[in-house]
Amino acid sequence: VDSIGIDIGGTKIAGALVAEDGSIIRHTRRPTPAADGEAILDAVAAMVTELASDGSPRPVGVAAPGFIDLARSTVYHAPNIDWHNEPVRARLRERLPGWEISLDNDANAAGWAEWRFGAGRAVHDMVLLTIGTGVGGAIVTAGQLLRGGFGAAGELGHMLLVPGGRLCGCGRHGCLEQYGSGRALMRYAVELADAGGIGQGLARLRADRGAIDAEGFAELARSGDTGALEALRELGDRLGQAAASLSAILDPELFVLGGGVSIAGDLLVDPVRDAYLAHLPARGSRPEASFAIAALGNDAGVVGAADLARSAGAISRAAD
Ligand SMILES: [Zn+2]
Numbered sequence: 001v002d003s004i005g006i007d008i009g010g011t012k013i014a015g016a017l018v019a020e021d022g023s024i025i026r027h028t029r030r031p032t033p034a035a036d037g038e039a040i041l042d043a044v045a046a047m048v049t050e051l052a053s054d055g056s057p058r059p060v061g062v063a064a065p066g067f068i069d070l071a072r073s074t075v076y077h078a079p080n081i082d083w084h085n086e087p088v089r090a091r092l093r094e095r096l097p098g099w100e101i102s103l104d105n106d107a108n109a110a111g112w113a114e115w116r117f118g119a120g121r122a123v124h125d126m127v128l129l130t131i132g133t134g135v136g137g138a139i140v141t142a143g144q145l146l147r148g149g150f151g152a153a154g155e156l157g158h159m160l161l162v163p164g165g166r167l168c169g170c171g172r173h174g175c176l177e178q179y180g181s182g183r184a185l186m187r188y189a190v191e192l193a194d195a196g197g198i199g200q201g202l203a204r205l206r207a208d209r210g211a212i213d214a215e216g217f218a219e220l221a222r223s224g225d226t227g228a229l230e231a232l233r234e235l236g237d238r239l240g241q242a243a244a245s246l247s248a249i250l251d252p253e254l255f256v257l258g259g260g261v262s263i264a265g266d267l268l269v270d271p272v273r274d275a276y277l278a279h280l281p282a283r284g285s286r287p288e289a290s291f292a293i294a295a296l297g298n299d300a301g302v303v304g305a306a307d308l309a310r311s312a313g314a315i316s317r318a319a320d
Contacts (some may be wrong), residue, residue, distance in 0.1 A: 003059040004051050005306030006044050007106060010034060010065070010080045015047040016299070018306035022117030024299060026051055037082040045095035057099045061309030062088065063109035063301045070151035072102045079169070104308050106301050108154055110294075111138020112145050112313060113304030114256050118295035123253040124317065127246055128294070129156060129239060130259035131268070134169070135177040139250060145313035157181070161242060179238040182214065182261045188231040189217055201225040214260070221267055232264060233271040240275025247289055248281050258294030265293055 002025060007014045009032060017026040028047050033039035048060055066078030073089035075081075092101045104112075111128035120126035124143060130136040137156025139146040146153045157177035158170050165174030178184060189212045192199035202225070205216045221228035243255050255276075257268060273291045277283060296303060 001058060001310070003061065003306040003310045004048055005061050005063065005109070005302035005304065005309070006047060007063045007109065007301030007305055008032060008040060008044070008065070008081070009106070009301075013040070013043055013047065014298070014302050015044075015051055016302040016306065017051045018303055020310070022113070022303050022307065024303065026053075032081075034081055037086060040081065040083075041088070041091050041095065045092060048096060048099070057096075059100045059102070059306075059309035060092075060096070061109070061305035061307070062092070062101065062103050063106040063305040064088070064103060065106050067152045068103050068105050070147060070149070072104060072151070075103065076152075100309065102309050102312070104305060104313075105138075105151075105154070107136030108138045108145055108147070108313075109302075109304030109308060110136075110258060110296075110300035111140060111154070111256075111304070112308055113296050113300040114138075114258065114294055115140040115145075116307055116315065117303060118300065119256045119292040120254055125250065125252045126254045126256060127156070127243075127250060127252045128256045128258055129180075129243070130294075131180065131182060131235075131239065131257060131261040132259035133182050135181045135239075136259070139252075141250060141252075143315050143317050145308070147313070156242070156246070159242060159245070161238060176238065176242045180235060180242060182259070184238070185231055185235045185261060186212060186214070186217070188234045189228065192227045192231055198230055199227040202227040202231070218263065221264060229267065232267050235261070236268055236271025237275040240272045240277075241279045243272065243276040243289070243291075244279035244281065247276070252289055254290050254292060256292050256294050258300065262293050269293060 002019050013030050015028045016024045067076040075083045075086045089101050114120045115126050126140045128138040135157030138154045158175045161176045162174035166178040168175035189202050193202035206212050269291050
């Protein structure tokens with residue numbers, strides 16, 4: 001049976017009708033009326049009706065940023081959206097009577113999609129790190145999405161990396177997000193541009209464009225500029241350290257790197273893997289995890305939300 005996935009982002013809401021094999025049958029999207037929580041619910045309900053053009057109810061999974069409760073019904077808190085302890089499932093059921101609706105965190109939905117249909121489809125245990133403006137994450141272990149005791153597991157961007165370090169949006173100091181995100185990458189690039197030396201290419205880019213933008217940076221990195229590669233190495237070093245600590249806890253077979261920065265491909269994977277190996281506890285006397293770039297891109301959220309609506313995040317995959 002097909003199902004519907006809706007992914008609520010800060011600027012747009014994406015929706016899709018998704019087949020059981022993870023393929024997208026139909027797509028739709030709208031801008032997010034972020035300042036108006038009611039208008040978001042109206043938009044989601046309208047998109048569901050539009051996607052189910054035959055009008056018959058099927059499972060609907062909604063992925064949203066922020067903390068979702070274990071019952072998958074309430075958004076405790078969503079950054080940039082006017083929802084506080086919002087009973088999203090109940091509010092959507094008022095608009096869509098008779099429909100099965102479930103909620104999940106957006107990074108968890110993306111991780112589930114990668115494990116089911118993307119880069120992680122051949123492994124049992126996988127960790128997703130999304131490297132965008134911030135750092136998100138998801139954990140799949142023994143065929144289950146790890147939700148934790150309260151629903152808020154997998155917030156990997158907020159693991160402590162630097163005691164007493166930079167202030168994070170979560171209110172704490174020194175989170176991975178402050179050192180391993182796209183925003184941190186731009187900070188490293190600016191520092192290198194200021195320092196001269198290998199940062200000359202970055203300094204020229206800044207002079208040409210008025211600022212170091214993500215697109216210009218990506219071009220420079222692809223051309224082999226040593227400053228841009230050094231900035232990626234700094235970023236990868238932090239992410240690799242975090243991956244090594246995660247291995248001590250979760251022992252995944254595979255780390256999948258997603259989010260906007262992952263378009264850097266091997267230029268990101270190589271430094272992350274190097275730092276992971278350098279920091280891995282008991283290296284040499286244990287198996288080492290592999291690293292891969294996410295395969296589903298921007299579709300991961302809708303595909304994962306749709307599949308979670310059907311499977312609830314638990315699949316038994318025969319061990320071979
Ligand atoms: Zn934090």
